[in-house]
Amino acid sequence: MLDERNNQCPVARALEVIGDRWALMVLRDAFDGLRRFSEFQKNLGLAKNILASRLKLLVESGLLALQPASDGSAYKEYVLTEKGRSVFPIVIGMRQWGERFLFEAGEARSQVLDNVLGQPIETLQVRTGDGRAVGPEECHRRVVRHS
Numbered sequence: 001m002l003d004e005r006n007n008q009c010p011v012a013r014a015l016e017v018i019g020d021r022w023a024l025m026v027l028r029d030a031f032d033g034l035r036r037f038s039e040f041q042k043n044l045g046l047a048k049n050i051l052a053s054r055l056k057l058l059v060e061s062g063l064l065a066l067q068p069a070s071d072g073s074a075y076k077e078y079v080l081t082e083k084g085r086s087v088f089p090i091v092i093g094m095r096q097w098g099e100r101f102l103f104e105a106g107e108a109r110s111q112v113l114d115n116v117l118g119q120p121i122e123t124l125q126v127r128t129g130d131g132r133a134v135g136p137e138e139c140h141r142r143v144v145r146h147s
Contacts, residue, residue, distance in 0.1 A: 018090070022050060022051070026051070030078065064078045
């Protein structure tokens with residue numbers, strides 16, 4: 001639950017849903033095409049009760065939807081919603097930061113490649129409306145009301 005000071009902060013609200021390591025790892029695997037509970041469990045090596053609680057949170061938060069299996073079996077599948085797919089840039093940003101700062105030279109790691117050219121995707125940047133790349137010193141925040 002957010003305190004009064006953080007109630008207006010979008011970062012704090014986002015962390016309530018996706019700030020848990022396992023929630024982000026489930027979303028990462030969903031971006032990689034995993035859909036079934038057993039696939040997530042096998043890939044993450046996560047205890048079933050913890051995985052079940054993270055999947056439940058992601059469904060309740062509208063990032064994943066539970067639907068009948070695409071192969072017509074009795075299983076259910078977890079599929080990304082539009083809201084869930086919109087987390088993709090966050091996961092990519094974290095991947096790119098991790099690639100840059102958390103691996104030694106020559107150390108094996110996974111990489112995201114685009115499907116058309118097979119090339120690494122471009123490093124994400126924060127840009128203004130006119131396309132200029134900006135850093136934290138070139139931005140400020142304010143409270144606004146949206147209708």
